[in-house]
Amino acid sequence: MPSVLFVNTRRSPLEVNATALAAHRLGFEVLVLADRQPPFAGELVAETRIVDTFDTAAAREAALELVRRHDVRGVLTWGDRDVEFVAGLTTELGLPGLPPAAARTVRNKFLTREALAAAGRPDLMPRYALVHDEESLGRAAAHVGYPAVLKPTGASGSRGIHRVHGPDDLATEYGLLRSFTRPERDPIFRARPGELIYEELLGGTEHSVEGLVVGDEIRIVGITDKWVAAPYSVEYLQIHPTALDRGQQDAVEELAARTVRAAGMRDCAFHLECRLLPDGTARLLEIAGRIGGGYITSHLIPLATGIDFYAAAIAVATGNAPDLERRGALHAGSRQLISPRAGTFTGFTGLNTVLELPGVEHVALDQAVGTRVALPPEDYMSCVLGSVIARRASHSAVHEVLRQAAQAAAPAFAEPGQEPEHGESHGPSQSAPAAHAR
Structure with missing residues (x-):
């Protein structure tokens, strides 16, 4: 067959199982190469190999063994960390995929900006500078000015985005990010420890573009409106499709097409994040050579448009034409439930009320009950406790029902001395607890 x-999976089982189901709909069996046992329904996966995928030599050998024993038609990763590894593997196997040079470019925010500058489009980016020590930090601040954003060039999941409002903040935020980007803290920083980018803080509104590159043809599937919370840009709300007018959408789509071309991307899914400024121009934040998170590609696009984005991404990776026919004209959104405090998370009250709201499709726990939650900048991920996914006929109706859901769902925490004995520690994880589907 x-x-x-x-190669590895998404975090939430609600997203993870959607990947396998999409493969089965296309007639493929699923093989998995992962650091730990992923939360798939067992019958959906033909074989799983557990290996340290940060050890690229060991991961390559394990992948080639699977290829020798199975009829592998395509290789995908669903997150940033394995984009470069998968690009090398697909090139070696002669399968469709992101070219290795393009993978290096999109995995590094500085290299992406350099590619756009080389293509003659510095107007599509904020002012920026590379930072790798205190001396270059000072030069960057002098060049870009304040207010600004300081962030790792190679992080993922919107982690480590720090605002710098003036000279008094500079050393503090730099010290926090130098500590965060140590490889011993997170192996994703092994290739570029301590490498940061300093860029101007943009105003306007935030959006993402979800699309595919089929060969070298760019297929934009849609634009998603996004909201992030200061001061660490924690994303908490996504609605698809956008409420931007046609002219504004054109500016965002032009930015996406220019960036994809400049980076040399082909045969892949892409997820671009940008800001639309008050003057109607779009500026790049980053582009990724993989599907978008926040339940955008797993649920929001299918619920709103009828397009099976995961199946389309798998089709591209296996050399087949993606089905991008729209079969609906609704709106769908995802609202992340952000922890107001640190502590041991014991669940939500008010979920019955949330599930009874008209249009609510799913409620997912993004952290297990018993998780010890920390807030940024100590940890950027554990504060996202859960997500509510809803579908309605209009953008405003989705926005309102998700506002009501966030108001009704109240996180609960163990009192001091009552923490579970085996609670999970906070920090990056490869899986999350099972989601509750309505």
């Missing part, structure tokens, strides 16, 4: 190989 033809197979598709997944």
